[in-house]
Amino acid sequence: MKDSASQPPVVIQRADYRPPAWLVPDIALDFLLDLSATQVTATLDVERNPAGDGGPLRLNGDGLVAQSVAVDGEPHSAWRMEGDDLVVDLPGEAHQVTIETTIDPTANTQLSGLYASGGLLCTQCEAEGFRRITFFPDRPDVLSRYTVTLTADKAAFPVLLSNGNPMDSGEEEDGTHWAIWHDPWPKPSYLFALVAGDLVATRGTFTTMSGREVELAIWVRAGDETRTGHAMRALIASMAWDEKVYGREYDLDLFNIVAVSDFNAGAMENKGLNIFNTRYILADPETATDGDYDGVEGVVAHEYFHNWSGNRVTCRDWFQLSLKEGFTVLRDQQFSADMGSAPVKRIEDVRVLRSAQFPEDSGPLAHPIRPNSYQEISNFYTATVYNKGAEVIRMMTVLAGSERFRAGTDLYFERHDGEAATCEDFVKAIEDGAGLDLAQFRRWYEQAGTPQVDVAMTHDAASGSVTLAFKQTVPPTPGQPVKQPMVIPLRTALFDRASGAHGGEHLIVLNEAAQTFTFDGFAQAPVLSLNRGFSAPVAINAPQSVDDLVFLAAHDDDAFARYEAMQQLVVQHLVAAVEDRLDDAARAAGRAAIAGALGAILADPALDDLMRGELVMLPGEAYLAEQLNPVDPARVHAEREALKAWLGTELGDAWRALHDRCSAVPYGLDAAARGARKLKTQALVYLAAADPAQTALRAKAQYDAADNMTDRQGALMVLCGLDGPQREAALADFHARFADNRLVIDKWFSLQAGSLHPKALDHVRALAQHPDFTLTNPNRVRALYMAFAANPQAFHAADGAGYALIADLILALDPINGNVAARFVAPLGRWRRIEPQRAALMRAALERIAAAPRLSRDVREQVSKSLEG
Template sequence: MNDLSGQPVVAPTVIHRADYRPPQWLVPEIALDFALSLNATKVQATLKVAKNPAGTDTSLLRLNGDAIEPKSVTVDGQAHNDWHMDGADLVIELPGDTHDIGIETLIDPSANTQLSGLYASNGLLCTQCEAEGFRRITFFPDRPDVLSVYSVRMSGDKALFPVLLSNGNPTAAGDNGDGTHWAEWHDPWPKPSYLFALVAGELVANRDNFTTKSGRKVNLAIYVRPGDEERTTHAMRSLIASMKWDEDVYGREYDLDDFNIVAVSDFNAGAMENKGLNVFNTRYILADPETATDGDYDAIEGVVAHEYFHNWSGNRVTCRDWFQLSLKEGFTVLRDQQFSADRGSAPVKRIEDVRILRAVQFPEDSGPLAHPIRPDSYQEISNFYTATVYNKGAEVIRMMTVLAGLERFLKGTTLYFDRHDGEAATCEDFVKAIEDGAGLDLKQFRNWYEQAGTPRVSVVMTLDAANPTLEGEAATLGGRGVTLTLKQTTAPTPGQPDKKPFVIPLRIALFDRETGKHHGEELIVLTEPEQSFTFGGFTSLPVLSINRGFSAPVEIVAPVTTEDLVFLARHDDDPFARYEAMQQLIVRHLVGAVAGTLEKREESQAAIGAAMGAILDDTALDDLMRGELLILPGEAYLAEQLTRADPTRIFAEREGLKRWLGETLKDKWLALHDRVSAVPYSLAAEARGARKCKTQALVYLGAADPAEAARRAKAQYDAATNMTDRQGALMVLCSLECPEREAALADFHSRFAGNMLVIDKWFSLQAGSLNPKATEHVKALAEHPDFTMTNPNRVRALWMAFAANAQAFHREGGEGYRLIADLILKLDPINGNVAARFVPYLGRWKKVEEGRAALMRAELERIAAEPTLSRDVREQVSKSLEA
């Protein structure tokens, strides 16, 4: 078989979950000795290996490698020649059951642009080993079910590497007297190789401490570049808060004497939970009001908590294999969501989480890369660090809390930690622990782990005849019964044409139209393809509020009229349901307008205007929630409601509605902007809500009255005392054609020159703007001296903002598709992990109208013709073309 260029294609290796076998050899202990250098780091590894009684008896020890070569191999202290290379792996013939294996490797960290393994970042040395980066450092059975106790020694130039850090606790340090020094670290807790970490370089620390509930004093440090230490205060507070919360809520106590965080500017992901030494992307550590938005503050708090919570849900109990990734990630996302909800506004946090799920995961679930939260196979594990594994994984576990109640759910998690502490566990182990601890039957619930796709629940509501035969509590209410008939369907996904029914817990309330009240919230659990539920006490058909709190990650198709949605948007006592009613009111209008099925546009617009006007006038509503209710549904979510979407039509209709609302409610937007502009800066909820509303008011004014919006935005920009106000104003200006735009952009770049994170915002604001010249701006920015292809943050700042910008990316003629395909081909040899993240933007071609779909597919075929693609990109492209 040849590819499109005529080159022979090597069939990719597919790893199947069903093929799992226990490791043949274990490594109870490993000692690592690093002679550090930016260009030539020498690694001496000593592995104590032992045959696994649960494995297959073999004399061959296979140690994984990637882009490294053994300089020497010893067995039990003696030179050993009975070894060979099998591809990238080192295979050693061993006659006995236990041995000490010595291996020396030499690494060039400065040449490691993949940022996996040991690499250099602006003079620092640091590691990233999840998922399979450790094999780029030394040869090892690099799989998560091989747990080892690590001892690490590092030595290097004292001027270049004054700080030497690794996992666990420091045990010794010294000076060699020749300009070099050394440090030793020991981690007493067995861990998989993906949790190994090392950082060396010129760093300064913000230090604090935390005393655990059992009285252990833990030394805390956040290491950053000199000059950045003042911007770590919020991260340190977040760390201390998360340590206390995990003790109070989950009963989990920290287990080492030291907990260290290091922030680096070159990082493929957001952060990494390495045992005792978390490595973070700087964007999730550094913050002050001048350089970080309210969203940045929230993200830092959430990510710091997430990585700390991994100490138990991921480290003390880790994954048996990478198919179990959601075991640690889905569970830990739920934990960080719960933490953030407790720390701030729980309703707003829930809305934010669902908005992300719908914008990213729902499209993933209906596209060519759809997969269950526990996948069945993969070619490259990096491609499964997805919204499905993380965000949907969290929603699936959240449903267990809905079914069990939080108290019983926590009993289940305690049982899980007690049973599997120090083990490499499976998703099944987690479900079984919740089942046993909470007293639930989760047999059918396991379908959520086995099946991809977003279930759709259709609802029919009928008012029954007078005096029906009712049972239980419904009978005591008298009146007539209301029957809800629910039907669940899930569309076919790749490799799964037929779906078993899911367990779907739905919180509902039935509102009396006259009184505006309901009898109380009910939990109904849909387990069959079709099922009916009857409720008593009604004289007329009530207003249905369903999936309250987003109790299940499903799509609801319910018989709710426009009048009902307006009613719920004004009166529903569940904050999420109120938000949902407003969203559905707008979605119904926009989808109908795009599809050409909207019959009464003026009446539909008027209903939306009335509901939004009521939100603006509601003095009982706090501004944090008001700001959420004012945000229009995203274009990606709107596209999901259509079989094949015209992205430019969606954009035009959405902008048209925004303009109409801006014009119709102009006086209210002006009054809102004036009111919230008077609220002084602080991180209190009142002030944060005011800033959110301030930006939304400018957004609507920008659509309705560009000149007034430009004047106000420039005034807001000039008067800003914080990044939230400054960025909000600049975002609006970027979308306009006005003199204020260029002046503000020039000032922003000059004001923050040299601050990488803030200049990332400068790139993103322009690439994601509604300006009709956005594509030309992006092409110019790609040639800007501040742009680089080697820093993932900078690449994402420019090109992901562009790819998510529908009116630019989907511009007629396919130029946006060509730009992203060119980027993937150029970026892949530098960093395949980051390059692969751009493929799904093209991979959604089947959801787009046919003309653009052909152009998108052609670019995927052009990428596929490149014979040297990384596994990351090759898998994403091939699956996208197969769909």
């Protein structure tokens, strides 16, 4: 663990970027693999960089000891250690440097670099893990061709994998074997990978658009191969889609994926050897929900798409992270939309943005999608860089149209193939290729915060004109108190009330603090449909009457706008209730309007069940909290639950009929069956709020009859929030049934930690002592504690016990895995937006963490910013 207590944090500034003094065109790595003592010999061909500063060769390390250093084949003594870095003074223009190190993968609980996972050896090098393997200029703008030789005991490690194409292999009389891999494409060190262990492969092939046949393999532990079929289909579909939509062809003879149980993130796009968390590879109906299937498909696609948007064109420095991640998130979103329901996918993406990124933008950790500084780069793998980054590029597609945007991306890949590029390079390519002026648009890369757009509509009956007046503001964020107007493209329609139709969609582009737009031909005031398709990642304040929102929820032909109208109908009502602005009559009228709109949705024969399932979901408590400042989480929870219970009673017959209808639909992966499963659980949610005792019986019957994980988990989720024998029986059965499946037991932990049960906090305390719980597996930690931190009624316990629980976790986890521990700081960092009593308790929890003597850089940065920001 990196100890930051004894020294002030080093702040890395984007403005300080300088090209490397030395380049490494080629590197040869020789590994003698062992779980506790792996020997690494690195031979670097180094060349002085003409654009560099002429300084010495600086090779980054992290906890390494150089056992020997040689230059041009001779022992070399003119080197020194500066902190963790090995610095070599070299004359002339080119040399060969050889360094020997020994590392202990089993002791590497940080899961960064080379580490052990259940007898396997695997790597994770993004962002700065390679320096934990060998000394190297570990920065993304040093691109090298890698030749890797792996040697290991064949019985312990029968499979030896690395990047690129296999070149040779053999066995020795001492029981060892070896394999040589070569990657012909220059890549930065963060894309290096190796895996060694006892694995089996599911194999396939793909023929590229130029006629080359690529071998495909997904490597898993024996027994898991039966659950890799969906991932293989997703990979093949991704390769075909990227050729069709972006013209990108795969460029090696082999594409390998390995699934491992211990992994800090979801997956990693290492060139030709993707390493995945098992969560995003293994799926079958018995163990994976429909959401899990979608997750596998989306993440497999995401990592494959990185082969071009991240590997062939990589980042110049880590400030440019959204160059690869924002663009690739957009690409995987587009792929998933094409593979399934595009409207539903858009709604899901916006829900994620609003629940994860909007709070980030309004809190102490707010940052632009291209940050200006950092202390620990792992802290910038954020919803802002990924999800908001995708939305910013999506706005370019709105402004350019699909054909011109494709011309821009073609130009980007043509200009920068084989280079380490910047966000500016990407914007410039889109600008030139699509023929756009993106000068002001670049502010999206520079300014943090979610723009707020206020809209007022006036109608002049005499002239038949409608005027829309817009005002935009970008709120202050840490380090950026004053903001400039953004370019905001808003897809807009004006509906005729009588016909229920509109005369065409308009693209309104805001670029000033205040603007007005006038439309003619409206004898009657129209109904405004704004930000259709969520064309811009902004918060809209356009007060609309209940009648207008009900109209849009029933008639809007844009699926997202219809969903948004339903959400806003509920948000306006609940915010007014929380703020005590509703008398009895207003409360009754608001509830009646929501029930009427929901009833119409349930009865609409034109809707498919997948979309119906989205329209009936109430806004989440995190999104509701964003509408209030300060927020009383208990009051938000109480009002939302009261509304849910009332709707469960008022529409009880409809919910029961819906549950019965959907229960009769047989299992399948088609849209109709998936929609039925989604609606089935939503019906249970409303019924449980209205009549817990009877719904417990119905939910247990669904659990017992389930022939798939979606139905079983949906029923168990509802039961977890209820008291009664059905809850305990289902939880016991679920654990016994899946005791040998780590991913499914993660669900068992998560469902209890995230439940509506009034004793959820006590349940989490007990589960932390369960024999199946461990702090060393990130999936298990997230399953229990992240589900709890996202459970407002439990996390925000009035006495602060929830905050103390998360603080205790951070302090216990940080010495084991600082990267994962740091992810739990953000929920506490929201204290400024919470009512004063809870805010004081949250701040006290942060101060207790800050006072700890030995914090990782990851946690130290997040805590200090949360206290100061």
